[in-house]
Amino acid sequence: MGLMSSQLPLKTMVPLCRQLSTAFSAGIPITQSLSLVSEQTRDRRARTVLTDMADAIRDGSTLSEATRGQRKYVPDFFIELLAAGEVGGRLDVMLKDMADYFEDRLEMRRKVLRSLSYPMFQLAAAWFLGTFALGLVRGLDFSKGSDFLSGYFARYAAFQMASLGTFAVGFGVCIVLSRLGLFQWVSGWFTTFIWPVSLVTRRFALARFFRSMSLLIGSGLHIVDCIVRSANVVGNPYIVRDLLKAAPFVKEGASLSDAFAGTQCLTRMAREMLFVGEQSGNLEGALHKVADYHLSEATHAVGVTASVLNVLIVCVVGLVIGYVVVSFWTQFYGGMMDGLGI
Numbered sequence: 227m228g229l230m231s232s233q234l235p236l237k238t239m240v241p242l243c244r245q246l247s248t249a250f251s252a253g254i255p256i257t258q259s260l261s262l263v264s265e266q267t268r269d270r271r272a273r274t275v276l277t278d279m280a281d282a283i284r285d286g287s288t289l290s291e292a293t294r295g296q297r298k299y300v301p302d303f304f305i306e307l308l309a310a311g312e313v314g315g316r317l318d319v320m321l322k323d324m325a326d327y328f329e330d331r332l333e334m335r336r337k338v339l340r341s342l343s344y345p346m347f348q349l350a351a352a353w354f355l356g357t358f359a360l361g362l363v364r365g366l367d368f369s370k371g372s373d374f375l376s377g378y379f380a381r382y383a384a385f386q387m388a389s390l391g392t393f394a395v396g397f398g399v400c401i402v403l404s405r406l407g408l409f410q411w412v413s414g415w416f417t418t419f420i421w422p423v424s425l426v427t428r429r430f431a432l433a434r435f436f437r438s439m440s441l442l443i444g445s446g447l448h449i450v451d452c453i454v455r456s457a458n459v460v461g462n463p464y465i466v467r468d469l470l471k472a473a474p475f476v477k478e479g480a481s482l483s484d485a486f487a488g489t490q491c492l493t494r495m496a497r498e499m500l501f502v503g504e505q506s507g508n509l510e511g512a513l514h515k516v517a518d519y520h521l522s523e524a525t526h527a528v529g530v531t532a533s534v535l536n537v538l539i540v541c542v543v544g545l546v547i548g549y550v551v552v553s554f555w556t557q558f559y560g561g562m563m564d565g566l567g568i
Contacts, residue, residue: 247321303459314445341532356546425527433520440513
């Protein structure tokens with residue numbers, strides 16, 4: 227969402243789903259609910275999306291068809307759950323659960339930003355102060371006096387401008403690759419397999435998967451369709467590919483616990499709850515509990531990741547400071563020896 231995607235931002239999806247849920251639960255038909263919410267929203271793209279959906283339904287399309295026509299602007303989770311709610315006759319439940327889900331995601335994102343804001347500030351400070359000190363020490367010349375400092379400030383400013391330009395180009399390339407759907411494979415590999423970021427990615431992905439699967443099972447969809455649709459809303463291509471391995475086994479008659487035995491991303495807790503849900507006959511409730519558990523674990527993992535990043539940044543800053551101090555005194559005494567002719 228945002229720069230990396232043409233989809234509606236999360237902060238827009240939260241009130242949109244909540245307002246749709248409230249309007250539809252009050253007995254207002256879905257077409258009028260879409261029109262009503264579109265009039266209230268301030269986001270121009272959201273207003274266009276809702277208006278186009280309402281017009282498509284009036285022209286004879288189903289809600290599912292109207293929503294899929296806006297795939298470029300709305301997340302797959304929104305599309306799949308609206309379609310399931312329409313088929314299963316539980317659209318009011320789906321709208322309410324979607325509103326809760328997007329609110330949880332927004333709160334999760336805010337926690338991530340709060341946890342990582344200080345490490346990012348440290349990293350920025352380490353870059354600017356570290357490069358300044360290293361450049362100053364390496365080019366230190368006591369014979370030039372104040373002329374050296376004035377010249378160095380100009381060179382340092384030029385260096386930072388070039389660095390920012392390089393960063394802007396790299397960021398622009400990432401945006402283009404993201405719009406083309408290629409960046410997710412690069413970023414997905416890093417966030418899925420590199421510790422400690424993988425702690426957050428895997429648990430949050432499982433929370434989305436089991437939350438979606440619980441809702442889809444409750445809507446009455448076939449279990450294989452539930453697995454495929456739930457996996458496709460995870461958003462990480464490597465985890466999606468891993469979860470989809472279970473679908474063929476379920477289609478052949480295997481139990482869920484056996485079908486997911488070959489997947490690598492599922493936690494022990496998830497496997498146990500799948501087994502308990504099948505045996506107890508309350509698979510929907512068990513999956514919902516698993517989703518809540520993994521969301522809580524993801525929140526905890528954010529704190530762990532932030533702490534690890536803090537330690538790594540402090541270590542890098544310490545190494546830079548140590549190198550600067552050693553280089554300064556080496557340069558200083560070397561200059562004194564040269565001045566004395568020793």
